[in-house]
Amino acid sequence: MPAATRYLGKAMKRKEDPRLIQGLAHYVDDLVLPHLQYAAILRSPYAHAKIRSIDVSKAQAAPGVSLVLTGADLRDRIGMVPCAAQIPDMKSAPRPVLALDRVRFAGEGVAVVVATSRYAARDAVDLIEVDYDPLTPVVDPEKAIQKGSPVLYDDHKDNIAYRWELEGGDVKAAFKNADKVVKQRLLNQRLIPVAMETRGVVAEYKPGERQLTVWSSTQIPHLLRTQIAAMLDLPEYSVRVITPEVGGGFGSKLNVYAEEALTGYLAMRLGVPVKWIESRRENFQTTIHGRDQIDDIEVAIKKDGTILGLRVRAIADLGAYYQLLTPLIPTLTGLMASGCYKIPAIRVELTGVLTNKMSTDAYRGAGRPEATYLVERALDLVAAELKKDPVEVRRKNFPKLAEFPYATPTGVIYDSANYPRSLDLALKLSGYAKLRREQAKARKQGRVMGVGISTYVEICAMGPSSAMPAGGWESATVRIEPSGMVNLMTGASPHGQGQETSFAQLGAEILGIEPGDVNVIHGDTAIVPYGIGTFGSRGTAVGGTAAYMALMKLRTKLATLAGFLMEEDPSKLVFDKMKIFSKAHPKKSIGFGEVVAAAYTAKTLPPGMEPGMDATSFFEPSNFTFPFGAHVCVVEIDKETGDVRLLKYIAVDDCGNVLNPLLVDGQVHGGIVQSFGQAMLEEAVYDEQGQLITGELTDYAIPRAADLPWLETDRTVTPSPVNPMGVKGVGEAGTIGATPALANAVADALAPFGVRHVDMPFKRERIWKLMQKGTRRAK
C-alpha cells in the first residue's frame, strides 16, 4: 500500500447508504415481476418420522392454487442438496429438496404449494394432509453415538458421520513430561444466525432463451449458479443468479438451499415467475445453525505456566443432513487449536455426529470461535490452577517475534503477528492493573465482579485453493469506460461489509481519480466474472487483492499510453487528481479521461497495444492470513439474581492494513455484540422430541441496544505478507475474540464461589445456581 494516500485508509462514508437509508434498495422480497406467483412450504412437525402418505387434493383445489408438489413428485427432477466438503470415510447424509419417505428434523420441507398470492399459498398449506409414522428422535449427540441409539439412516450402522484426527508434535511425551494436566469439558452451544432478512428466492424462466434467472439472498452467487444448474440438470450458461440487496448473512447464506433449486424448478414448470420468502419461524428451523460442539480438553503444563501439549476430544453435532460445508466446519477448530501460543504438541480427535436437528454449518467464525474459546478458556484454567495472572500465562506462551512466520503443530503457518503489542495496548486502554485493584475492593464489599481477557488469532482470507472445496481465489474485472468512468466487478459478494465503498477507494487511489467515479458491481453471474463469494473474512484480503491486481494492470497500461502520448518515461508517472504526470515535470500533465479516450479511439496507440481499457485478475493467495488481537472486559453479577451485566469492553484488533477504518470499526462492533449474544443470551434449544423450542424471536434472544456498554476499540497494524495490500480481514474477529473474553470474565467473577468454569450462555438462573451452590459449600 502506498505510504501517503489520498483515499485509502480514510474513513469515507459509504456509497451504499443513500439507497438504504431512503428505502430505495431492493431486497429479494421487494422484487415484483409480471404474473408472479408465491410458494409456501409445508414442513414436518416431527423431528423423525416415516411419511406413510400425503394427500394434496384439498390444497390443489383451494382458491388461487396452481400447483402442489411433494418429494415424490420431485424425486428424479431435482438433485440432492449439495455438500462440497469431503472428509475421508465420511458417511453420506444427502438431503432431498423435499422429504421423500422419511423426515429427519422438525421443519424439513414435505410439500410445496404455489398460488397467486402469499395469503392463498399459506392457506393451502394447511389443507395438505400427511400421515406420519413417528420414529424415536435422536437429539443428544453423545447418546446418538452410543450403542442401541436409533439410527437416522437405514444404510448406516450408527450415527457417526466421521472420525477425524489431527496430531502434531510429540503429544505422549508432552503429557509425560507435564507437571500438571488441566482438564475441562467445554460446551459450545448451538446458535441461530438470525440475519435480519430471512432467506428468499425469486425465479423466472424464459423458455425461448432457455434462461433461468434466480434472485436469491445469498453470499455465493456463482457457486449457487453452478449448483442450481447441476441440481436442475441445466447447462450452466442457462442459469443466472443475481443477489439483490442481502440483509445480512453471517454464514447462513453461504450455502445452497433446497428452496433455491425448488423455486427455480417451480418457475420452469409453471412458466411464471415464483417467489418464496422464508418466515422467521422457518428461518429458525431450516436455515443452518452454528457451533454445537462439545470439547473435552486436556492441557499439559509446567509449573511455571509453560504449555507443553493440548489434547482435544470434540464431538460436533452436525444435524440430520449435510449442507454445503457442514462436515468441514468443526475441522477448522482443529486447525486453529494452537491459538496464539506456542504449543509444541497438539492432538485433536473429532467425531461428527448425525442427529435429528437442522444442519450446522458456517456461522460467523465457523469453527474458529470454538478453537479460540477452548484455547482461551484453557489458558485461564491454567492460570487459575497455578494461581497466576492470566496475562502472565499468556505472555509466557506467545511465540517470539523472530519465529514468524510461525508453523503450528496443526499444520498452519501464521503469516505475521505481534501478540505482545496488541495485548499491551489492550491492558493499557483498560487500565488492567487498576481493574484488578477495583475487583479486589469489590470482592471485599461482597460484589461479584470479573475481568476477562482474550488474546486471539484467527484464520482468515479464505484461502489458498488447496484448502478450499471450491477454490479459494477471487476474481475482479475492472473496465474503464470511454468516458473515464470505472466499473469494478468483483467476484466477492458483499452484503453489508461496504466494499462498494472500500473498493471504490482502492480504485480511486490507484488510478488517481475520484471514488465517486468508481462503480463497484457484484452479485450478478451474468455481469461479474466467476467468483467464490463473501465469507471467511475474505472480501477485502482476497477479493480486494484481485481488484488491486486488475487495477494495477490498467494503471500499467494507462501509464504506457500516457507516457507514449506525453513522451515521458511510463515508470516515472504519477496518477493523482484526475491527471497523469511525470514526477520530474509535474506541470506537464495529461488528463486521465484523455488517456482513456485515446485507448478507445485507438488512433494514437503505441505499437502493439490493444485498444480498450479493461483487465481481469484472479488472485490466488499463497496462504491464509491470521489477524489477531486482545480483548479485555469487565462484568458484574447481581448476587441475588445471577444477572450478568457487561460494564466495560476494550478491543484491540490487528487486521493488517486498513482500507476504511469506519468499516473496520463497524465489523468489530458487530462481531463483539454477536459474541455477546453467544456468551450471554443465545442458545438453540431442542427438546427431547426434537422440537426447536427457541423457535421464534420471542424465545431466542439476540442482543438489543440497551444490553450493551460503550465499546472501546483500537488497532495495531501488522501488515500481512500474503497479499500486496498487507490486509488481513476483519469480518469475524469480533465473534472469535470476544466470546472467550466474556466467558473468562464470568468465570473470574465466580471464582470466589469455587467455580472454575461455566458453560455458555450465561443465563441468570445458571449463574445464580452456581453462586447458591458456592455459598452453601462455603458455609
Added chain:
Amino acid sequence: MSAEIQVRVNGKSYQSQVEPRLLLVHYLRDVLGLTGTHVGCETSICGACTVLLDGRAVKSCTVLAVQASGSEITTIEGVSALPPVNGSGLHPVQEGFWEKHGLQCGFCTPGMILSSIELLRDNPSPSRPEIRQAISGNLCRCTGYQHIVMAVEYAAKKMKSKKR
C-alpha cells in the same frame, strides 16, 4: 370478504379494497409498492416493519390494514418530507446514519430511522442510555448498535442547530 380502507401514506391518499386479514405491512409493500418497510419476524419483536401511524412508531406487522383506515402513515420513503427538512433532502436522522456508519446490511435501517425520529421528536437531547432504550424495539444484527447511537446523537445535534 373485503373491506374498504382509506389511508394517507407519505402525504398521498389511497383508497383500497382489502381482505380484513391483510397486515398493514403487506398493504404498504404489496399493494402500495412501498417496499422500504421490511418484514424481519412474525412476532412483533424485530421492528424492521416500523412505520409512523398518526405520528407514532408502530410495528406494521402487528396492525391490520383495516385498523389503519383513516390514519396518516409515514414510511421510510416519506421521511424526507417530515420536519425539519420538509422535502428538501435527507432527514437529519438519515444523514446521521450515513455520516456515522449506522448501518451495514441496511435491513433494519428504515425501522431504526423511524424509531429514532419519534425519539427525537419527544426528546430532542436524549442521553446514550435513552437512545439505547428507544431503539430496543428494533433489532440489528450487523452494527452492534454503537454507530446507530452515534447516528442519533448526530441527528439530535443537527436538529437542534436547525431550530435555532
Added chain:
Amino acid sequence: MIPAPFEYVAPKTLDEALRLVDRHGDEAKIIAGGHSLLPLIKLRLAQPRYVIDIGRLHGMSYIREEGGQIAIGALTTHADVERSPLLRSKCPLLCETAASIGDVQVRNRGTIGGSLAHADPAADYPAAVLALDAGIVAASTSGTRTIAVTEFFVDMLTTALRPGEILSQIRVAPLTERTGTAYEKMHQPASGFAIVGAAARLKLGPGGKIEEAAVGITGLGPNAYRASGVESALLGKKASEKLFSEAANFASQGIDPLSDLHASAEYRREMAAVYVGRALGRAYARAQGKP
C-alpha cells in the same frame, strides 16, 4: 405471519359492539390495539371467525378524575398511561409499569384494556392493578358492573369477564399521603415479558409502621395474584429492609410456579422473593418522599 381469513366488523358505538359480541359469542374475538390478539392470529394459534374491532369506539381512551377516583378508558395505550401527567402525580405505579412493557412501538399501540382482558400470565399490568386494588369495569348489553381486581384474574388467559362483556374502564384510587409504590421486573430477555413482576404499594402510619400493604405478582403462576402472605407479614410492623426481605419470602406462598425455558419453578420462586423485596424497598423509600 399470515392470518387465516376472518370477518371484520368495526362498530361505531359501545352499544353496537356489545350487541355484536352478544351475537357472535365464542366465534368472535375483540381487538383493540391488537398487540395481544394479532400475534396469536398471525401464527394461526387463534383463528376467530369474527374480529370485532373496538379500537374505533369514541371516548374510550382517556385518563380522568371521576368521583374521587381515576378512571382510565380501556382503549388508553400503554404510552398514554406512561406519559400521563395525572397518573404521574396521582398513580405513578401505572406509569412505571406501562414503561416496562415491551418496547416503544408496542407501547404506542397496545392498550391497557386489551392487556388486562387477555390476562397473559406474564403481562405487567395485572401486578400493578392488583396492588392498586383497582376496579375493572365491564360493560354488557344489560349495563355495567365493576369487578374487584382481586376477583378478576381467574386462570391462564382467563378473567372474570362473562361472555358478552367488554372491559370498558379501569378505576384506581389516587395515591394518598405517605404512600409509596413500585414495580420491579425481571424481563424475559427475548420477549420482554415478565419472568417475575412485583408491584408494591405501602402506606406508612405513625412511627413508620406499615398501615397498608398491597403486593401484586405476575409471571409466576397461571395468573397474577395478590401476595397476601407478604402483606400480612408487613401490616402493623415497623418498616425495615430486614422486614421486607422476611416478608418477601412469602411471595410465592401457595403458588405452584410455572417452569419453562427461561426460568425453572424454583428460580421463579426465589426471584419472586427478590423482586418483591426490591419493590417493597423502593415503595417504602417513595412513601418517605425519596425518589
